[in-house]
Amino acid sequence: MAAIEFILRDVAILGRINESHRKLLTPDACAFLATLHRSFNATRKELLKRRVIRQAELDRGVLPDFLPETKVIRENDAWQGAPPAPGLVDRRVEITGPTDRKMVVNALNSDVWTYMADFEDSNSPTWDNMINGQVNLYDAVRRQIDFKLNGKDYKLRTDRPLPTLIVRPRGWHLDEKHFTVDNEPISGSLFDFGLYFFHNAKELITRGHGPYFYLPKMESHLEARLWNDVFNLAQDTVGILRGTIRGTVLIETILAAFEMDEIIYELRNHSSGLNCGRWDYIFSIIKKFRQNPNFILPDRAHVTMAVPFMEAYVELLIKTCHRRGVHAMGGMAAQIPIKDNAEANAKAMAGVKADKLREVRAGHDGTWVAHPALAKIASDVFNEYMPTPNQIFRRREDVRVSAQDLLNMNMPGQVTEDGIRKNLEIGLGYMEGWLRAVGCVPINHLMEDAATAEVSRSQLWQWCKHHVTLPSGKKVTKELCLKLLKEETDKLEKHAPKGNKYELAARYFASQCTGEDYADFLTSLLYNEIVNTGAPQVVMAAKL
Incomplete structure (x- = not known):
């Protein structure tokens, strides 16, 4: 009896596939x-x-x-x-x-x-x-x-x-x-x-x-x-x-x-x-x-x-x-x-x-x-x-x-403007790479990944939310964070090649560092920017 082909019911591949992918997406x-x-x-x-x-x-x-x-x-x-x-x-x-x-x-x-x-x-x-x-x-x-x-x-x-x-x-x-x-x-x-x-x-x-x-x-x-x-x-x-x-x-x-x-x-x-x-x-x-x-x-x-x-x-x-x-x-x-x-x-x-x-x-x-x-x-x-x-x-x-x-949070240390800037640098650097399809980014001789970017943006959110006081006596506010965010973005963009995504990264980061909106995960927040779906690919199966 000859084989009859049929479409695998209600399963769709919306990403581009080539021959090497087909050996897996059987x-x-x-x-x-x-x-x-x-x-x-x-x-x-x-x-x-x-x-x-x-x-x-x-x-x-x-x-x-x-x-x-x-x-x-x-x-x-x-x-x-x-x-x-x-x-x-x-x-x-x-x-x-x-x-x-x-x-x-x-x-x-x-x-x-x-x-x-x-x-x-x-x-x-x-x-x-x-x-x-x-x-x-x-x-x-x-x-x-x-x-x-x-x-x-x-x-x-x-x-x-x-x-x-x-x-x-x-x-x-x-x-x-x-x-x-x-x-x-x-x-x-x-x-x-x-x-x-x-x-x-x-x-x-x-x-x-x-x-x-x-x-x-x-x-x-x-x-x-x-x-x-x-x-x-x-x-x-x-x-x-x-x-x-x-x-x-x-x-x-x-x-x-x-x-x-x-x-x-x-x-x-x-x-x-x-x-x-x-x-x-x-x-x-x-x-x-x-x-x-x-x-x-x-x-x-x-x-x-x-x-x-x-x-x-x-x-x-x-x-x-x-x-x-x-x-x-x-x-x-x-x-x-x-x-x-x-x-x-x-x-x-x-x-x-x-x-x-x-x-x-x-x-x-x-x-x-x-x-x-x-x-x-x-x-x-x-x-x-x-x-x-x-x-x-x-x-x-x-x-x-x-x-x-x-739950013991007793520890030395304080919140400083340098700490704010470092968190901005790490968060922006990682998000910009991620948006370009790069998932681990070398920054200051450390391999930063999603976890360290999450620490960076979450600390900024926390400090802003609770108006933490810096050693200078300044309070961490939405206005201060957004001002420093722009400065750090400009600095990074200045030395980055054309086609970089720092502006897009900064736009997302600005929504996450002011003590207001808080996305569950940065990866979920950014995901739609890297989704590239097209027409469904037909998945064929053989039935005797």
Whole structure:
């Protein structure tokens, strides 16, 4: 009987596709994505509504606490997370970065143990970035990613094993408007996870490692439960054992910090631990308590890992993970080597070393770097102080962290005009790059991503809202912020090439730094500027 072609019902691709994209956007893959959407999108939207309700409670002054209804989970010593999966036993240094082809090759050639391929905070989610990133990972998994650029060969090393690949999809709050199901955009999380998982899960297993993920931006254990349900359906659909997928959760919201045990519990057989997403965590503190003058933070430079609320967060995360038998991963070293100033570079690299020394001594099982040159510094520290593949055996039973500890904002530092200008520079610089489809931007020898831009704009909003007093005696007002915004925009535009997007970035930033309107996420605020939808592409399937 001849095959009959038919259109995959109510599924539309609105982004431009080429032949390399077609090998991923197959009828079967699109049908799988549609199944994920139809199974889980209603729950996702309900959980996002719960975030709005919770924010209204916080705005009224209700402070978070450990949940009484899940006390039995926290106090039960009997349950554990999954044992470390193949390729995830030793994770002492992980490199992170976006999924452009050059970055993927360089990251996999780095002297690290894992590579977190990022569809989230270090990525601008244009359609081309998202779908080309999927192509690049598909090719990398099969060792077919070698290419030439500007006369230079980029090839995966063959002399020793490559780092284990971990993929970070977008958070639950983001949509993918270039792919619709039943006339509704699919969740960015489900799109990123589903397309990568569908095409690569079995190939990864054949090569010795399963499909592994970093899960961002969650605010409750119910959001982790949703991921667990997604994992189970996905594994059942393609015919692999439940528990093959592993997910490391980034604890990067203050509300998730109160539910660490519960998050691991929900993911139990799929859990590979928690990570200290430090910059998003600071952003979350400001965002969630932005109406509360008791939570005003000083200049970003003063909000270090040694301040009380950050130290409590780290210690609770390590204790919780090790009690449950899973990894407790450290945070990002965002420094970039300073090639033209040996003294400044030595100082910056000493800072990286001190940060990694703090992490390994605290009990972390691994850490993040943003640049391959930092891998040796981090490796040397962890190799010396953690000779075992991990230190999950360090139970940290000495740690006692209360709700008050997690919310302790006592710290030195003040708000200064220099701090305002730095936040403007970082926010503008990142937003301008993001609008040009660049998701991580080097500014002042640091690799800035969405999280640090969020800290910058949220601090400005907070300072303006509460009319913080500067050392000069001046109050931070809407008028002052907009005046300095114009000055910083003019300064950046003056040295930028033609075609830059600083004017557009400044227009958006002006709406977010005056203590008035506040978008839930900058990425959501800016997203429509990078959406480029066209006529629906027909998805054909074969039916015998």
